[in-house]
Amino acid sequence: MKYIVAIIQPDRLEEVMQRLEEKEIHLVTVTTVMGRGRQKGIAEVYRSHKEAGTLLKKIKLEIAVNDAFVQPMLAAIIEGGRTGQVGDGKIFVLNLDECIRIRTGETGGPAIG
Amino acid sequence: MMKTKWIWVLALLAITMMAWRAPAQSAGAGPAAMSVAPSAAAVNTGDNAWVLISSALVMLMTIPGLAFFYGGLVRRKNVLSILMQCFMLMCLISLQWILFGYSLSFGPDLHGWIGSLHWAGLQHVSFDTPHWDPVTASSYAGTIPHQTFMIFQMMFAVITPGLILGAFAERMKFSAFCVFSLLWATVVYDPVCHWVWGKGGFLGKLGALDFAGGTVVHINAGIAALVAALVLGPRLGYPQRMSPPHNLPFAVLGAALLWFGWFGFNAGSALSASGLATSAFVVTHTAAATAGLTWAVMDWFFNKRPTLLGVISGAVGGLVAITPAAGFVNVLGALGIGLGAGILPWIFVSLVKPKLGYDDALDAFGVHGVGGTWGAIATGLWATKAVNPAGADGLFYGNPTQLLIQLKAVGVTLVYALVVSFVLLKLVDLVLGLRAEPQAEKIGLDLTDHRETGYTMLD
Numbered sequence: 001m002k003y004i005v006a007i008i009q010p011d012r013l014e015e016v017m018q019r020l021e022e023k024e025i026h027l028v029t030v031t032t033v034m035g036r037g038r039q040k041g042i043a044e045v046y047r048s049h050k051e052a053g054t055l056l057k058k059i060k061l062e063i064a065v066n067d068a069f070v071q072p073m074l075a076a077i078i079e080g081g082r083t084g085q086v087g088d089g090k091i092f093v094l095n096l097d098e099c100i101r102i103r104t105g106e107t108g109g110p111a112i113g
Numbered sequence: 114m115m116k117t118k119w120i121w122v123l124a125l126l127a128i129t130m131m132a133w134r135a136p137a138q139s140a141g142a143g144p145a146a147m148s149v150a151p152s153a154a155a156v157n158t159g160d161n162a163w164v165l166i167s168s169a170l171v172m173l174m175t176i177p178g179l180a181f182f183y184g185g186l187v188r189r190k191n192v193l194s195i196l197m198q199c200f201m202l203m204c205l206i207s208l209q210w211i212l213f214g215y216s217l218s219f220g221p222d223l224h225g226w227i228g229s230l231h232w233a234g235l236q237h238v239s240f241d242t243p244h245w246d247p248v249t250a251s252s253y254a255g256t257i258p259h260q261t262f263m264i265f266q267m268m269f270a271v272i273t274p275g276l277i278l279g280a281f282a283e284r285m286k287f288s289a290f291c292v293f294s295l296l297w298a299t300v301v302y303d304p305v306c307h308w309v310w311g312k313g314g315f316l317g318k319l320g321a322l323d324f325a326g327g328t329v330v331h332i333n334a335g336i337a338a339l340v341a342a343l344v345l346g347p348r349l350g351y352p353q354r355m356s357p358p359h360n361l362p363f364a365v366l367g368a369a370l371l372w373f374g375w376f377g378f379n380a381g382s383a384l385s386a387s388g389l390a391t392s393a394f395v396v397t398h399t400a401a402a403t404a405g406l407t408w409a410v411m412d413w414f415f416n417k418r419p420t421l422l423g424v425i426s427g428a429v430g431g432l433v434a435i436t437p438a439a440g441f442v443n444v445l446g447a448l449g450i451g452l453g454a455g456i457l458p459w460i461f462v463s464l465v466k467p468k469l470g471y472d473d474a475l476d477a478f479g480v481h482g483v484g485g486t487w488g489a490i491a492t493g494l495w496a497t498k499a500v501n502p503a504g505a506d507g508l509f510y511g512n513p514t515q516l517l518i519q520l521k522a523v524g525v526t527l528v529y530a531l532v533v534s535f536v537l538l539k540l541v542d543l544v545l546g547l548r549a550e551p552q553a554e555k556i557g558l559d560l561t562d563h564r565e566t567g568y569t570m571l572d
Contacts, residue, residue, distance in 0.1 A: 045418065047423065048412070048464075051357050
């Protein structure tokens with residue numbers, strides 16, 4: 001089991017969701033986050049006062065999958081998220097120790113899907 | 114803790130009782146009515162309708178106008194504290210005005226300095242006949258009931274301390290705010306109001322022009338704001354670690370309501386549904402539009418982008434500056450005043466404030482103090498009797514003396530507001546403490562002063 005965290009551009013979310021759907025991956029948690037990479041953010045100005053914080057809005061996807069789904073899923077996120085420009089984001093793949101479905105008490109692989 | 118709270122309640126009660134008792138003593142010496150005093154028949158229904166609507170428009174400027182303008186500019190954790198302060202002022206100062214504030218401001222004159230308590234509790238303030246002053250054989254407004262004039266003026270008295278709170282936002286204790294505002298309205302606003310607008314007031318007699326409150330409202334509040342910002346000191350983390358305005362759309366909503374309400378403020382100050390009201394309406398709108406545009410252009414030129422906060426700040430600055438001039442200048446004057454109101458507050462907010470380092474949190478001084486001062490001086494430049502025969506000609510119409518009179522009125526108000534505001538703040542600080550605890554300031558005043566939050570994180 002793997003736990004995948006992906007940071008993508010907000011305007012790529014719909015595309016990524018569609019690709020995931022095509023590969024029959026339906027379970028995903030999405031949050032709006034602030035962040036920055038090497039491209040830095042855009043400074044805001046209020047009454048001529050420049051704000052120091054330079055963060056950009058990003059989307060964070062979190063998905064738990066069984067090993068067989070890891071490669072198709074990474075492909076889906078990359079296909080949907082890539083624009084070729086700086087700031088497209090990153091994908092982190094983590095090992096997942098356990099997964100429990102609260103309703104039934106099932107554990108491990110069957111609990112994920 | 115409880116004990117000190119009760120002392121304040123008792124003090125308030127005592128002031129109220131005194132206000133009620135005083136006129137009973139002087140009632141015997143009441144002035145004999147002259148035969149020329151206007152009767153109920155003199156009331157013009159059109160005029161009365163307009164001034165009543167204008168009163169409601171000016172009420173709208175404080176809540177929700179100013180409340181949302183300022184509320185949107187603070188951080189999430191303090192939004193309720195701003196709304197609460199504005200709403201509480203509406204309650205507090207309205208009662209102060211009825212009990213004794215109106216009498217101190219507009220009541221029978223005592224040596225040009227203050228009104229007597231003869232009208233405390235609205236005694237001798239008629240709801241169906243116009244006001245009449247036998248000493249000067251004139252009326253504040255001869256075609257509307259005296260109480261209409263009173264309630265119109267009440268809304269001015271409410272918004273003025275409201276403007277100040279922009280300077281000490283996010284760090285003043287609510288209890289201290291209430292006591293300071295009540296004292297300031299009584300000891301600063303009421304006398305200055307009497308000097309300029311009261312029958313027999315010395316600045317009015319001098320010939321100072323202030324159509325709708327540039328001196329009385331905006332310079333007065335602007336200077337008090339600067340003093341408050343200095344006495345309270347900057348917010349924790351200022352200027353490096355401050356978050357941007359938490360809800361700019363709120364600020365835009367508030368500024369738009371201010372603009373809308375200002376038609377009542379300025380055109381209503383004609384105190385009649387007359388051509389003068391129309392003229393005031395038109396120049397008010399012209400100055401606001403000019404100043405909003407000017408600020409945007411300044412931003413565009415010096416900061417690379419026109420900003421929304423800039424446009425609304427400029428528009429408010431323009432409204433402030435045209436206020437004293439609204440009944441005395443034509444559209445040409447309004448363009449000049451609007452242009453100055455876009456440039457001067459911009460310079461103060463963008464360049465002077467950061468250089469001097471004081472934390473006028475929402476630029477109450479930068480916009481109202483600077484814009485108001487510019488407006489009062491500009492009235493001495495562009496005023497013309499062609500607009501208002503009861504006014505005067507300014508420098509550009511061949512009368513340099515008017516400019517000197519305007520400068521004198523500005524100077525007197527500035528010094529008085531500065532000194533007395535300072536003394537009041539120090540006094541309240543000594544008794545109650547002005548500033549919220551550092552921990553409370555970090556958590557936010559919504560939670561620590563009111564046990565509420567503006568926005569829930571979960572449903």
